[in-house]
Amino acid sequence: MHGPANGPFYAIYYPVLAAVGVPANLVAIIILSRRRCGLSLCITYYLLAIAVTDALVIIAAVILNRIGGIYFRYSVLSTTPGCTVSSVLVYTTRDGSVWLTVAFTIDRFVAISCHSLKTIYCTEKTALLVILVVCAMSCLKNVPFFFTYQPLYILEGVPWFCNIIAPFYTSPFWQAYLWLDRILTPFLPFFLIMLLNALTIRHILVASRARKRLCSGEKRGDSEMANRKKSIVLLFAISFSFMLLWVTYVAHFFYVQITGEAYFTGLDFNDPQYIFQETTNMLQLLSSCTNIFIYAVIQTKFREDLKYLLMHPFVKIIGSLKK
Numbered sequence: 455m456h457g458p459a460n461g462p463f464y465a466i467y468y469p470v471l472a473a474v475g476v477p478a479n480l481v482a483i484i485i486l487s488r489r490r491c492g493l494s495l496c497i498t499y500y501l502l503a504i505a506v507t508d509a510l511v512i513i514a515a516v517i518l519n520r521i522g523g524i525y526f527r528y529s530v531l532s533t534t535p536g537c538t539v540s541s542v543l544v545y546t547t548r549d550g551s552v553w554l555t556v557a558f559t560i561d562r563f564v565a566i567s568c569h570s571l572k573t574i575y576c577t578e579k580t581a582l583l584v585i586l587v588v589c590a591m592s593c594l595k596n597v598p599f600f601f602t603y604q605p606l607y608i609l610e611g612v613p614w615f616c617n618i619i620a621p622f623y624t625s626p627f628w629q630a631y632l633w634l635d636r637i638l639t640p641f642l643p644f645f646l647i648m649l650l651n652a653l654t655i656r657h658i659l660v661a662s663r664a665r666k667r668l669c670s671g672e673k674r675g676d677s678e679m680a681n682r683k684k685s686i687v688l689l690f691a692i693s694f695s696f697m698l699l700w701v702t703y704v705a706h707f708f709y710v711q712i713t714g715e716a717y718f719t720g721l722d723f724n725d726p727q728y729i730f731q732e733t734t735n736m737l738q739l740l741s742s743c744t745n746i747f748i749y750a751v752i753q754t755k756f757r758e759d760l761k762y763l764l765m766h767p768f769v770k771i772i773g774s775l776k777k
Contacts, residue, residue, distance in 0.1 A: 467736060468520040472512055475743030479509035482746040485763060491749075491756045496565075497685065499581040500558040501745075503589075504692075507551040508742040514543035515739055534605040534613035541616065542599045549592040549639050551742060555696050556643045557584050562689040563650040567657040595638065598631055636707060640700050647693050658686065684752060691748045699741035703734040 482505040485491065486498055493501070518540045522531040530536045561584075565576045574580075602622050605613030622628045709730070749756045 464520070464732065464736075465524050468516050468524065471736075471739060471743065472516045472521060475512035475516065475739075476509060478743050478746045479505050479512065481760065481763065482749065483509070485749075485756060485759045488759060490759050491753055493685075493753070494576075495578045496561065496576050496581045497558075497688075499578065499585060500554065500561060501749075503585045504551060504554045504558065504745060507547055507554055507589075508745065510547040511544075511551050511739065511742040514540065514547045515742075519544050520739075528614075532615055534603060534616055537616040538600060538603045541603070542596055545596040545599055545635075546592050548738075549595060550589055552639050552643050552696075552700075553588045553592065554585065555692060556646050557588055559647050559650050559689065559693055562685065563654050566654055566686065595635075602628070640704060644697060644700070644704065647697060651690060651693050654686070654689070688748070688752050691752060692745060695744050695748060696741055699737045699744070702730075703738050706730060706734040 483502060486502045486505060489495070489498060491498070518531060522529065522540070526532070531540060561576055561581065564571050568575075602618055603616040604619050606615035606617040608614070622632075750760055751757075
């Protein structure tokens with residue numbers, strides 16, 4: 455994030471995103487916690503962790519950073535400590551969400567393509583350990599960002615807003631750290647997700663041809679492949695949704711590096727550069743509230759539980775009125 459968005463469109467977009475994203479992720483957390491979706495505990499833990507971090511992304515990046523910057527310009531969030539903590543929370547929750555998606559992709563790749571490792575790696579204990587490590591590393595990796603901000607000005611002893619320190623653009627250390635940050639999120643996740651999905655697809659095609667040869671002449675369907683189908687579709691839907699909504703962020707970073715232009719900080723909301731930059735942020739944040747819709751479309755039991763959760767309060771009210 456490079457400062458709060460401005461302009462009437464963004465003033466509407468981000469509150470709507472928050473109003474949809476926070477409840478959507480909370481509903482996903484509740485439904486997945488009930489463990490009635492027909493998913494293994496291993497998959498459930500990963501999806502739960504992704505839903506939690508996605509909710510935190512909406513809170514940190516959309517509510518505190520974006521909405522706070524638009525509607526509460528001179529609140530505590532605009533003090534230097536406030537916007538520093540807000541910015542670091544954005545980076546931390548973003549990294550956690552991205553790398554948990556990678557961890558889920560790795561887990562499904564192992565489960566589908568590496569049968570010798572499946573019993574060892576695809577377990578509840580391993581999933582919990584991986585989730586813990588990803589969250590811890592996301593926090594540690596972003597600690598240096600605390601030292602990249604300084605007050606834009608000081609008024610009556612209160613430091614206001616966040617201005618990036620000059621050495622951040624010239625120091626070899628900070629330049630190396632910036633490239634490391636971009637490589638770790640999202641370039642390496644992009645590469646890993648594309649590679650693992652390609653290998654998974656290749657394995658599925660080879661296995662399908664082998665099964666057709668073995669099962670030729672039999673009329674019954676392959677129950678094992680049928681049971682794995684929804685898990686595979688869920689994996690691909692989450693992976694491709696992530697890549698689709700992050701691709702503009704990657705394109706914008708390369709654009710800045712190739713052209714040598716700095717990130718746009720002007721006030722012309724109709725400037726194409728500003729629109730391109732803010733579009734990357736909008737799509738990136740949108741990726742934090744799409745998973746529940748993917749679950750609802752793909753998972754029948756999740757959809758049934760969602761209907762139950764939404765209708766249950768009304769059923770209770772109607773039942774009480776009848777009594």
